[in-house]
Amino acid sequence: MTIKVLIVDDSALIRSLLTQVINSQRDMEAVGAAPDPYAAREMIKALNPDVLTLDVEMPRMDGLDFLERLMRLRPMPVLMFSSLTESGTEITLRALELGAVDFIAKPKLDIARTIESYSDEIAEKIRMVARARIRRHLPGTEAAPRPRQVASLGSLGTTEKVVLIGSSTGGTEAVKDLLVQLPPDFPGVLITQHMPETFTKSFADRLNRVCPKLTVVEARGGERVLPGHVFIAPGHSHLLLKRSGANYVTELSQDAPVNRHRPSVDVLFHSAAKTAGVNAIGVILTGMGRDGADGMLDMKRCGAHTFAQDEASCVVYGMPRAAVEAGGVDEVVSLPEMGEKLVSYLVSTGKVGHRV
Numbered sequence: 001m002t003i004k005v006l007i008v009d010d011s012a013l014i015r016s017l018l019t020q021v022i023n024s025q026r027d028m029e030a031v032g033a034a035p036d037p038y039a040a041r042e043m044i045k046a047l048n049p050d051v052l053t054l055d056v057e058m059p060r061m062d063g064l065d066f067l068e069r070l071m072r073l074r075p076m077p078v079l080m081f082s083s084l085t086e087s088g089t090e091i092t093l094r095a096l097e098l099g100a101v102d103f104i105a106k107p108k109l110d111i112a113r114t115i116e117s118y119s120d121e122i123a124e125k126i127r128m129v130a131r132a133r134i135r136r137h138l139p140g141t142e143a144a145p146r147p148r149q150v151a152s153l154g155s156l157g158t159t160e161k162v163v164l165i166g167s168s169t170g171g172t173e174a175v176k177d178l179l180v181q182l183p184p185d186f187p188g189v190l191i192t193q194h195m196p197e198t199f200t201k202s203f204a205d206r207l208n209r210v211c212p213k214l215t216v217v218e219a220r221g222g223e224r225v226l227p228g229h230v231f232i233a234p235g236h237s238h239l240l241l242k243r244s245g246a247n248y249v250t251e252l253s254q255d256a257p258v259n260r261h262r263p264s265v266d267v268l269f270h271s272a273a274k275t276a277g278v279n280a281i282g283v284i285l286t287g288m289g290r291d292g293a294d295g296m297l298d299m300k301r302c303g304a305h306t307f308a309q310d311e312a313s314c315v316v317y318g319m320p321r322a323a324v325e326a327g328g329v330d331e332v333v334s335l336p337e338m339g340e341k342l343v344s345y346l347v348s349t350g351k352v353g354h355r356v
Contacts, residue, residue, distance in 0.1 A: 003028040006049035037066035071099035161187040166265030168194040168287025170315025181339025184213040188225035197235030204232040221252035233263035240271035259291040269295025278303030286314040290322035297328030
């Protein structure tokens with residue numbers, strides 16, 4: 001089946017280049033190219049595309065306003081084209097919150113050569129976006145069931161447990177929806193989310209604002225992992241869990257990408273299997289590919305308890321499916337119930353974890 005793509009961008013050069021990239025693929029076709037949202041609206045009605053590529057900065061109506069109206073009235077898979085500036089990062093995170101599935105950084109210099117160099121990535125993302133689960137966004141409502149708030153752990157605040165989370169496509173919102181469920185004395189959390197390095201600090205800062213019960217930061221390496229603290233892997237380095245005496249600490253590595261990713265979920269999970277063993281809890285959320293599947297199996301074999309997000313609540317059921325099929329998952333849980341399940345598991349295992 002051919003994927004029909006509508007390109008929305010005010011740059012005639014970008015529209016032409018993307019059309020060439022898309023039409024060079026056997027399984028997709030650029031059915032139209034609109035210079036602004038008003039033209040796009042009419043083309044959507046006439047052409048019924050499967051995927052929209054959408055620029056943010058456009059005349060007459062900006063991309064975010066158009067995206068918000070689109071996801072309310074005619075939800076469809078959207079791939080954003082974003083600049084790598086600080087303001088571009090914030091806008092992109094807002095677009096993902098509004099329902100865009102994923103994004104690609106828009107080049108500033110030598111546009112033709114840059115787009116040609118990552119034409120395979122563009123095509124791969126369009127294929128993935130076309131398969132994504134899309135939900136209608138209505139004003140004043142949640143796109144998904146509201147997550148359940150979890151009570152304090154009380155005496156479990158001294159637990160030796162540590163929680164490791166991996167996610168990719170759709171993960172920025174899934175991570176947020178999980179963290180807002182958690183109590184302030186929840187064990188320390190390390191997260192690898194596939195993102196460019198210019199995005200991860202803004203992502204961590206945003207989570208810190210919307211999750212007031214927790215302290216969320218981009219990991220710098222060497223931080224002590226304490227209850228109520230969350231560390232996001234920076235986009236330029238793998239994040240690992242290590243020991244320093246009696247404490248867990250973060251460590252960063254610029255070793256080669258794993259599964260084409262740095263940071264890689266597998267790297268984080270393998271380090272947790274080695275460092276924390278039975279005291280580790282693994283969580284794999286929505287995402288494309290199989291990064292994290294081998295690491296989660298390693299965690300389970302070392303005595304960790306592991307969770308995967310269920311298909312119905314995933315934007316892309318790729319990484320969780322791979323982890324389940326590899327045999328590394330103990331429980332498959334919907335995202336709105338994940339926080340409650342994690343706390344229930346902690347309570348069931350007692351007041352403190354096993355010393356390593």
